[in-house]
Amino acid sequence: MSSILRRVLHTAFNRPYSKPTHSCGELNATHAGSNVVLAGCILPERKISNRLSFFPIKDFSGTTQLVVRRDNHDQPVLSSLSRVPVESSVLINGRVSVRPTKDRRPSPTGDVEVHVDSFTVLNPAAPVLPFYPSDDQAIVNDELRARFRYLDLRRTALANNIRQRSHVSRLVRDALHTEGFLEVETPLLLKSSPEGAREFLVPSRLSQSDTPLFYSLPQSPQQPKQLLICSGAIDKYFQFAKCFRDEDGRKDRQPEFTQIDLEMAYVAWGPHPNAHNNPWRIGGHEVRAVIESLMGNIWHNVQGIRLPSSFNVITYAEAMARYGSDKPDTRFALEIQNITSLLPHHHQSSLANLGQVLETLAIRRSENLPFVRADDQYQLTDEPTVTRIVLTSTNLLTWLCNLVSPAVDPEHHISLNNVLKVNVGDTLYVSRRHAAPKGGATPLGRIRTQLAESAQNLGVSDVILIVSWLPHLVPGDYVPPAYPHLFTHHPFTAPMWQDITAMYDGRIDEVRGQHYDLVLNGTEIGGGSVRVHDAAMQEYVFSQVLQLDESEKASFDHLLQALKCGAPPHGGIALGFDRLMSILCNTQSIRDVIAFPKTGAGTDPLFKSPATVTNDVLSQYGIQGIRT
């Protein structure tokens, strides 16, 4: 550190310094002539001429241009300010002036500059930093950015995401409080299930017959929130809930994440009585109304967009048939077509006997240009059960023959091509699959998603959709202690009331659940359900539907007991706040909307976690490492 810096630094420490009078980002022409005090990071000097230098100064609110002229009076200021390392915190005393018209910039403070009278270095940066966040040109690798996250957070784009996240959380809380919701904190040190899969454990210093005891971190506050509503203390609960999932790293997953979690008492068990044409055929429309209003509020305030007051509702069966996905991206029309009924009768019967259907996804040159280009470029062939056919004058009337036997005659091809509106040059993806869809996507659905991800210039705008009427539960759906899917299929979802008899009759495949997913642009950002509130029904679901054994059921004792205390009917939803923010901020990854994220592998290069622990510490918890 140079002696001049040591001196100004000493001055800064040993004297109270003046308070900044303005933020760097708020100065404009109305401040012309004012004396101001600014605090911020000093950015690289731009020498405009031998007589003039610019130094941008930046704080949380923006950047202002500082000006120092090389005349006799300014000489000492300029020579010392030039020596302050970039990114140092400085305090500037100066005077605002309006720039000549030709020098104005379109940035927020672009009309003004601040002539520096004097300055104090509050904290000098090291002469060389790992990288320079103000340098947009430098390519900095992800590992370095993660390790020096506090420097990376100085980048305006990333800082804006973190600030936007706070704004949206405020908006959501305000909206929910206004609708009578109360925020209640639920425990993070919760019960560890004996199976323990996917939960993070927390060793305790308590033990039972010399066996160490563990808490676990919740994957969601599902049980506490249901117990809270069962208590009747609260009729509308919400929480920005910290959740944890110990699973192998994935692109867009974090071991810890945040949910906007809601639950409401006295939700209906059936459709609104006056809404005969309403596609929402289940209960819980109170929850739907809250979510539609909340999302509308966010989009209006953050994006300046008016969403429709009522979101489209599609059933799981329809979503799988038309889009091949339980979280369809309906921003573009590209739809899957089931061509089984267009085949000759004997083909129809043999498919029916196998319980199968034949589907196509057509990429038409006449209408799907972005998809045509993506298809030409990528020629997707990695789905083993999907055949990709480019129609030519040679195969136009024979393309089905390689897929089904006996061969299909040209007349059938002609009518099929007419129905599909395809011609020479178009691409057909053809797939044979089980008629009853399962899981999250069909093979053609995956092709459709890949094409959309590769297609450029789709020119789409946000679409929010509700997927509803999902299959209820079948044995094996319950992967203890958690949910095979982020939000769906927990064992507390109520069956549709029309299907209760089927459920009690053991026709479990026919039972649909009172479940809803919120899908935004093809990403599932939330899910919820109307819950079972009848203890006998919940016990039946555990024993007869999911076929849990006694010890598995025992971990739900408190819930069954709470239902038996006259719990009100209830339902709720949870929204993934990280994903929602990632979509709102248009980032590649949820890591860009989290202040201190972990890597895909679950490590934290900044805090260097996880880390080793000594045996002495472990022994307090009655545990030790397994020697290999």
Next chain:
Amino acid sequence: MSSILRRVLHTAFNRPYSKPTHSCGELNATHAGSNVVLAGCILPERKISNRLSFFPIKDFSGTTQLVVRRDNHDQPVLSSLSRVPVESSVLINGRVSVRPTKDRRPSPTGDVEVHVDSFTVLNPAAPVLPFYPSDDQAIVNDELRARFRYLDLRRTALANNIRQRSHVSRLVRDALHTEGFLEVETPLLLKSSPEGAREFLVPSRLSQSDTPLFYSLPQSPQQPKQLLICSGAIDKYFQFAKCFRDEDGRKDRQPEFTQIDLEMAYVAWGPHPNAHNNPWRIGGHEVRAVIESLMGNIWHNVQGIRLPSSFNVITYAEAMARYGSDKPDTRFALEIQNITSLLPHHHQSSLANLGQVLETLAIRRSENLPFVRADDQYQLTDEPTVTRIVLTSTNLLTWLCNLVSPAVDPEHHISLNNVLKVNVGDTLYVSRRHAAPKGGATPLGRIRTQLAESAQNLGVSDVILIVSWLPHLVPGDYVPPAYPHLFTHHPFTAPMWQDITAMYDGRIDEVRGQHYDLVLNGTEIGGGSVRVHDAAMQEYVFSQVLQLDESEKASFDHLLQALKCGAPPHGGIALGFDRLMSILCNTQSIRDVIAFPKTGAGTDPLFKSPATVTNDVLSQYGIQGIRT
């Protein structure tokens, strides 16, 4: 379950039920004549006469009286409603009527009653419940209440605390957002220090050379929040932060708790330049202003009380001298008096040579009646270094002689008694202690606190106080990785600027820290400091003041590195939200302001945590139980 219940239940399941039109707690005379639909828990029937029964119905908002008359028309309703188990969830269709004047009650809905036309049982309670929350007379043991917390939460008082907690959190967030603070979430899976004391560990499935790796749960977001401010992305940060501390159970501690955590960039390092008589002699007055405004806002809105706009500030030295405590309860005047200077000169010199002082706490019959009664009753003698003397006509002029030698003559006793304003019948607690106080309380301070806790009818109102100017750090203050005290003494606190030279000269005992505690009615509810922002100074504190070794220092590498990037000067505070709510709700324990608390031993009787985990699960984490 009776068949009639099964039938109504079936009805409730199989049909959408009407939405409640009103909350039970909102009905009043303006609703007279309206048809209403109410949903809630049914409470025990009160048979007023052979012809009339009352059933209170309760929801989150309050209780309304339902009326059923035993006439021909109502007979079926009454006989079935009488058979619904208490605490069942019911849906009532009825008509509001105003009570005759003589029957009105002072409760919020006491002017009206609802005549029941029909009802639906939404969920019947079991015929016998573990206890009945509506029964104020029954004494229910704590263990049962904890195990069936969802029933206990039906008690109005407890439910109100949980609701009040939500209101206060909203108030705090609104106030802080309005002042430009942004809420940022920081990681909960953080770095485990090698020492690991007092931290909860979280095993990960990652390992390093076959050694298992662990995260730890944070005791506070101290390091992440400082790094955030160092980044410059945010100038005013706050968070309702989940914190964890693994320590042996105590009356008013929970293994997980919530802090209102703040940090601000560019806080001053010295007193306000225009405030010569201001007792706030350190930096960070920006933080002080935020807290005073915030607390004033809470007290005004929640308690209807105007707090002084500026809280009293007392130094640690003065608090220890006058009240014998670093968190003095100044709601009452009872003060400790140092009588060293009133002793004969040779006693003064010998005390000075020993570095000691002689102090008294006088309980005067003439003025401290509640304390006199407490003293008479408890005759506190459990402090070994304190002598309790009841003044009598015999010992009035000799009482000091048993405490110091050589004997003190009667003339000195007369003048001393005059200064102390004591006479026959008064009690004196006398203590000899080291002149430089250490830790949280002196022996007389503990006596004073015990007397105050025992005294009845003190008739005091809330007093908030700031204790400031604490001793900085000395070797051994740093108990890795945490803080010997809830909030104080972490290694990032800046020295007072007047004492920087003393610190660098190695006169560490003379250095005072830029630290402040917020004390409410003798309870520490918050603490904070101005932080060191200069990397060289922080390194000096680690190495020379705290004498950490290289490996201990290594765990702070990221902080030192962040300071070297030109971090702005910063400071902050953290408030204990559970304690604050406990004081606001006037509860005996913080457990009464937490929805699902743990016992003093750290167990959760509701969720039955912590619990055992199978060896299979543990082995995924590379750990096993230690066999004994």
